[in-house]
Structure formats: C-alpha cells, structure tokens
Amino acid sequence: MRSAPNPLTDLVLSRRLERAEASANAAFVEARAERQPTSGAAWRDFNGIYAMFDGVGSPLTQTFGLGLFAPPSEAELTAIEEFFAKRGAEVLHEVSPLAGPAVLALLPSRGYVPIEQTTVMHRSLGPDMLPAIDHERAVRTRIVGPMELEAWADVSARGWGESPELAAFMRDFGTVTARSRGVTCFAAEIDGRTVGTGAMAMHGSVALLAGASTVPEYRGRGAQLALLATRLRHAADHGCDLAMMGAAPGSTSQTNAERQGFRIAYTRLKWRRGGA
Numbered sequence: 001m002r003s004a005p006n007p008l009t010d011l012v013l014s015r016r017l018e019r020a021e022a023s024a025n026a027a028f029v030e031a032r033a034e035r036q037p038t039s040g041a042a043w044r045d046f047n048g049i050y051a052m053f054d055g056v057g058s059p060l061t062q063t064f065g066l067g068l069f070a071p072p073s074e075a076e077l078t079a080i081e082e083f084f085a086k087r088g089a090e091v092l093h094e095v096s097p098l099a100g101p102a103v104l105a106l107l108p109s110r111g112y113v114p115i116e117q118t119t120v121m122h123r124s125l126g127p128d129m130l131p132a133i134d135h136e137r138a139v140r141t142r143i144v145g146p147m148e149l150e151a152w153a154d155v156s157a158r159g160w161g162e163s164p165e166l167a168a169f170m171r172d173f174g175t176v177t178a179r180s181r182g183v184t185c186f187a188a189e190i191d192g193r194t195v196g197t198g199a200m201a202m203h204g205s206v207a208l209l210a211g212a213s214t215v216p217e218y219r220g221r222g223a224q225l226a227l228l229a230t231r232l233r234h235a236a237d238h239g240c241d242l243a244m245m246g247a248a249p250g251s252t253s254q255t256n257a258e259r260q261g262f263r264i265a266y267t268r269l270k271w272r273r274g275g276a
Contacts, residue, residue: 007124014068014098014265015098016205016206016242017120017122017242017244018065018068019203020203020244021208021244022064023050023201023204024182026043026052027180027181027182027201027203028054028060028176028177029053030180031177031179031181039054039055040053040055040087041053041054042087046083047069047076048069048070049063049064050063050064050065051080051084053084053087055089056089056090061089062092062270063092063093063094066094066095066099067100067102067103068096071100072102072103072106090273090274092270092271092272092273093271094118094270095107095268095270095271097268098266107271112272113272114269114271115271116270117249117269118248118268119247119248119250119267120244120265121245121246121257121258121262122265123232123242123260123262124241124242125232125235125236125241125243126236127236131229131232131233131260137222138190138191138221139188139190139226140188140190141186141187141226141227141230142187142189143185143234144185144187149175152185152194153174153175154171155195155213156197156211156213157213159216174211177210182203183199184202185198185199186230188223188224190218190221195214195218196213196215196223196226196227197211197212197213198211198212198228198231199211200234200235202239202240206243206244207240207243208243210245212224224256231243244265245262
C-alpha cells in the first residue's frame with residue numbers, strides 16, 4: 001500500500017509546522033538559559049504565540065504563531081512588546097500567511113514593516129517515500145554521542161565560518177543546539193574524518209531539519225545528501241510522519257530540498273517594529 005502523499009497546505013498544516021519550529025526554538029532558549037544563566041534567555045506562551053528571548057540580536061529572539069491559534073489582539077501585542085522591551089530587544093514576529101488578513105491589518109497599524117521572507121518546506125515520511133541510504137558510498141553517517149558534542153560544534157562552525165567572528169558565533173550556536181531538548185545531532189564522515197554535520201529536532205510527529213554544514217574542502221562529495229537520508233529515516237523510525245525545513249526563497253538550499261522531495265508549503269514574512 002502506498003503511503004499518504006504530502007499533506008495539503010491549510011491552517012492545520014501550518015499550525016503543525018509553526019508549532020514544531022517554535023517548540024524547537026523554545027527548547028534552544030531553555031538550553032541557553034541552563035548553559036548561560038547570565039544571558040537572561042527566556043520564553044513565554046502568549047495565548048499560542050511563543051515569544052522567545054535568546055539575547056539582543058539573536059536570530060531566535062522573536063515570536064512564532066502570531067494569529068495562527070487565535071485572532072491577534074492589541075492587548076496581546078502590547079504584552080509581547082513589553083516582554084521584549086524589558087530585555088532591550090527589537091520586536092520581531094515570524095508570521096505564516098495562513099494567519100489571515102487580520103494580522104496584515106494589525107501589524108502595520110502598530111508600526112511594523114516586513115523585513116524578511118522564509119520558504120517553509122515539508123515532506124511526508126511514509127515508509128515507501130524515504131530516500132535510500134547508499135551503503136556503498138564513501139560517506140558514512142552516524143549519531144553523535146554526548147561526549148562528542150563540542151567536537152561536532154567545531155566542525156559545524158568550520159562549515160559556516162567565513163570569518164573568525166561568524167565561526168565563533170556558529171560554534172556557540174551549535175553548542176547550544178546540540179544540548180537542546182528533542183535534538184539529535186548527526187555527523188558525516190569520509191575516510192574516518194568528520195566532514196559534515198546535521199541536526200534534527202523532533203516535536204510531536206514533526207521533524208525539523210537544521211544544522212546542515214560541510215567543511216569547505218569536502219563540499220560536493222555527498223555529505224549532506226547522506227545526512228538528509230539518515231535524518232529522515234531516523235525521524236520516521238521515531239514516530240514522525242512529517243519533516244520540515246526553511247530556506248531563503250529561491251536559494252540553493254531551497255532548490256536542493258525540492259530535488260530531495262520537499263514541497264513548498266508557503267512563504268513566511270518576518271515583521272519588525274519601527275523598520276530600523
């Protein structure tokens with residue numbers, strides 16, 4: 001029997017995807033607070049809207065779910081704005097287009113402007129829809145153990161770090177990611193050397209793929225393709241029936257994901273108050 005196809009894009013799907021990503025980010029904030037207590041990292045649930053503070057300027061300092069689980073209200077937005085103002089952070093909302101037109105009317109009236117787009121993609125994880133793992137290839141993949149997480153973060157940073165400052169940021173980010181609730185870290189090896197990394201956060205029955213990184217000298221040799229196949233099978237084996245990921249619209253990451261069976265669900269807007 002053939003597995004069910006990718007689900008249709010509707011409010012139910014958007015709620016699943018956005019809640020999975022919000023939950024993963026909330027778990028990251030909790031890990032940050034535990035690892036770095038002086039950071040002030042914290043998050044709150046405002047009637048289905050997850051507001052997260054991971055430090056001023058962090059890409060995770062924002063909200064998810066605005067307008068998706070209940071109609072947005074002026075009072076909720078005021079409370080959320082106060083949450084960020086107390087911490088000296090800008091107010092940013094990542095908003096699904098399935099949230100409805102009320103959000104599009106409310107946010108500009110309070111001084112918000114759109115500043116960023118993200119393509120949200122998904123694919124089903126039915127047993128006959130999973131990519132094959134080529135055991136004959138030179139690339140080997142495995143789950144990273146608790147004692148290897150620092151080394152995993154180092155490799156991840158090497159794949160991202162085009163400058164010392166960016167490398168340091170990504171190493172810190174990877175270290176916290178690796179210790180977040182619900183996250184499993186994976187490594188790709190060639191000739192016994194770790195050359196690529198990937199992470200996956202499972203929340204409910206949705207697996208969020210992230211942390212894809214390959215050191216420059218080993219790019220183009222199949223590390224990320226192998227990591228993708230391994231993560232999808234791991235997710236399916238642990239009860240997930242849907243995988244998701246995000247990318248910049250029209251980017252190489254989006255194109256590669258579509259080639260591997262991911263379907264575009266929608267393009268999300270990020271709103272910032274003040275437009276500075």
